[in-house]
Amino acid sequence: MIRWRLRMIMAEKKISNKELAELSGVHPTSISKLKNVDEIEQISGRVLNNLCNGLTKAYRGRKENRIITPTDLLEYTYDGDDYYPTVSDEQPL
Structure with missing residues (x-):
């Protein structure tokens, strides 16, 4: 399972939707x-890139020199051996 951590990252520094929108486009x-x-x-690569850039700018604006990467936003948890993707689950690379 892939967990999305945007809410937690924004909450850490009290980044509002409006602020992130302005900083990320x-x-x-x-x-x-x-x-x-x-x-x-x-999520598209462009949007993910823009979110990372906007969050990094927000952190720097709070005097924290942290670069936000996709790894900060995405958390992988193993689903177990009982999960077998169906044909509809498979996406072409």
């Missing part, structure tokens, strides 16, 4: 939708 409505999910089905 991602629409505030999209920020709100992304923030309110625990598992993410898919």
